[in-house]
Amino acid sequence: MSLPPPKPDGWAVVKPEGWKMTTELIDYDSAEHFKEPAAQTELLQDAIQQGDAGYLAHALGIIARARGMTQMERDTGMKRQALYRALATDGNPTLATVMKVLKALDLQIKIEPRVAA
16 A cells, blocks of 8 residues: 655554444434533523524524424424424524413513613
8 A cells, every 4th residue: 555645744644444434423412411400591581681683583492492392382382393493503483483482481570771881
């Protein structure tokens, strides 16, 4: 086997014949880490504090998946696909959807004056 010429950084890549590089991906759902109400509350508070609507929708989606989308479907009266779409990072849920999801999660919005930094 002859070695390929060295790369500019001085390293040569040697691969046996027929060798292919593969990467195995695993399924990951962050909802698994937000099962506890305290963690869910902290996530939502951070999303609201950041002021990013996409982040808020995504955070609600994480919590909804942590609690179970089948139950969310029943409690909101919305189709599962519509919930997934609305509660994605690039989702754009209506205020009505947000209110249905919050009610199904036994959460509420509390409005307070903003504290000057």
